[in-house]
Amino acid sequence: MAMQELLKADDITKALDAFKAADTFDHKKFFELVGLKAMSAENVKKVFKVLDVDASGFIEEEELKFVLKGFSKDGRDLTDKETKAFLTAADKDGDGKIGVDEFAAIVHE
Template sequence: MAMLDLLKAEDIKKALEAVAAEDSFDHKKFFELAGMKAMSADNVKKVFQALDVDASGFIEEEELKFVLKGFAKDGRDLTDAETKAFLEAADKDGDGKIGMDEFEALVHE
């Protein structure tokens, strides 16, 4: 499923513009601007599946660095500090990766 099947192009653009500067990524602001906070849990899980590039059932740190490119090809890479902060915010069980339920909980927190 393509991201544009789940989210509006203008919302994605707005969210990406808000985090365009390096070290400006704020997952809460991004999820809200992209329209994800208002989505059902099922649709957030579909977004997760689109971001889980290797279909492992988890978003690992390597995938997380490129998460903005999952929303749009011209999305920037997250810095190492942003990647670590995002992972720490979402990884509630401490296994070093983000599961589908952790991702959904983070979007709706």
């Protein structure tokens, strides 16, 4: 399933444009701009599945670095600093990866 089937293309573009510069990524603002925050838990889980590239049931640190590309091939890579901050914010159980429930929780924070 493509992200464009779940979210509006204009919202994706607007959200990616807001964080084009390195070290500007703010997950809360991004989720709001892209329209994820207003989505149902079921649809947030569908977005999670798109971002979980290796279908492991988790978004690992290496996948997280490329999370913006999961929304659009035009998205930039997160910096190491942004990746670590995002992982720290979302990884509530401290296992070094983000599960679907952790993802849903951080989206709706």
